Amino acid sequence: MKTDLPTTEWIWRNGKLIPWEDASIHVMSHVVHYGSSVFEGIRSYETPQGPAVLRLQDHLRRFFDSARIYRMDLGYSPEEIATACIDLMRANGLGECYIRPVAIRGMGALGLNPHPSPVETYIICWPWGAYLGADALEKGVDACVSSWQRPSPNTYPTLAKAGGHYMNAQLMKMEAAANGYAEAIALSPSGLVSEGSGQNIFLVRNGVLVTPRLDGTMLSGVTRDCILKLAADEGIPVAAEGVAREALYTADEVFFSGTAAEITPVRSIDRIEVADGKPGPITLRLQKALLEVAKGQRPDRHGWLTHVSPGADQENARSGAESSAATPAGVASRG
Numbered sequence: 001m002k003t004d005l006p007t008t009e010w011i012w013r014n015g016k017l018i019p020w021e022d023a024s025i026h027v028m029s030h031v032v033h034y035g036s037s038v039f040e041g042i043r044s045y046e047t048p049q050g051p052a053v054l055r056l057q058d059h060l061r062r063f064f065d066s067a068r069i070y071r072m073d074l075g076y077s078p079e080e081i082a083t084a085c086i087d088l089m090r091a092n093g094l095g096e097c098y099i100r101p102v103a104i105r106g107m108g109a110l111g112l113n114p115h116p117s118p119v120e121t122y123i124i125c126w127p128w129g130a131y132l133g134a135d136a137l138e139k140g141v142d143a144c145v146s147s148w149q150r151p152s153p154n155t156y157p158t159l160a161k162a163g164g165h166y167m168n169a170q171l172m173k174m175e176a177a178a179n180g181y182a183e184a185i186a187l188s189p190s191g192l193v194s195e196g197s198g199q200n201i202f203l204v205r206n207g208v209l210v211t212p213r214l215d216g217t218m219l220s221g222v223t224r225d226c227i228l229k230l231a232a233d234e235g236i237p238v239a240a241e242g243v244a245r246e247a248l249y250t251a252d253e254v255f256f257s258g259t260a261a262e263i264t265p266v267r268s269i270d271r272i273e274v275a276d277g278k279p280g281p282i283t284l285r286l287q288k289a290l291l292e293v294a295k296g297q298r299p300d301r302h303g304w305l306t307h308v309s310p311g312a313d314q315e316n317a318r319s320g321a322e323s324s325a326a327t328p329a330g331v332a333s334r335g
């Protein structure tokens with residue numbers, strides 16, 4: 001099979017490790033026709049104690065929340081999926097990587113009632129560098145406000161990370177690319193700023209870090225939550241509030257946040273430079289803080305890391321992170 005993806009040896013499917021080539025699905029699977037899947041995106045980083053997964057329990061809490069919203073029974077507990085993520089990384093010999101649990105509605109029946117189609121759960125992991133390109137984390141990206149909006153609350157449940165929701169994100173991303181931008185920012189149906197195609201958004205104005213409040217039009221990002229907590233640790237004032245489109249043009253700093261995008265500065269929006277077009281000091285401070293925690297270079301005071309090396313349980317206990325194998329999933333805070 002020809003693919004540009006970096007392949008790995010193993011994929012986890014319904015409790016078993018199977019070879020990469022065998023992880024295919026039938027074209028009559030419900031998910032192919034109706035987008036019926038839920039998934040997660042998680043990163044692991046190299047630390048002095050070996051690889052560690054950032055906020056594994058919080059990502060899995062959201063995975064199970066997404067499944068609950070779409071009435072999907074995954075057939076596994078969060079602890080089992082956490083253990084499976086770690087086992088898969090070890091089996092593939094991966095340290096720094098991206099981990100993608102995904103549950104799909106398989107082949108059973110077509111028609112909109114998804115229940116006759118069985119739920120199948122997969123986990124894939126692979127090395128994945130900077131999502132928006134090698135320079136993006138340092139220099140920032142050019143973004144536009146999309147002509148596509150996020151859906152209204154009570155249309156698509158945006159707190160769920162579900163495959164079908166990303167049709168909207170793809171429209172945004174394609175339009176941005178066609179017009180020469182790296183990324184798109186969506187407004188909500190109210191006209192206020194919502195989020196990027198696959199990231200949350202923050203701005204800084206007069207030293208205050210501002211992010212749109214969770215209003216039912218965006219995903220509650222785990223990275224967003226990290227940033228709100230790190231900002232509090234660093235004594236940076238924070239506000240989660242309604243953000244007008246024009247506040248993006250007049251901000252001192254703007255950045256995206258997400259597991260894939262990490263903290264990516266935005267240097268222009270709709271071809272208006274953000275301040276002087278260079279990443280600002282608060283962006284850089286938070287970027288450094290997040291990467292240092294993820295890479296074990298500063299104390300993990302919130303217990304965000306799950307260490308992966310064999311014999312890592314002691315390290316997990318010491319850092320306050322819950323052992324992937326033995327303890328229940330933590331509750332993601334909703335900032």
Ligand SMILES: Cc1ncc(COP(=O)(O)O)c(C=O)c1O
Nearest residue numbers: 198199200219221222223258259
């Ligand atoms: C639509 C959307 N918003 C926000 C985010 C950021 O979420 P997180 O920080 O949990 O990766 C993502 C990434 O998963 C996303 O797809």
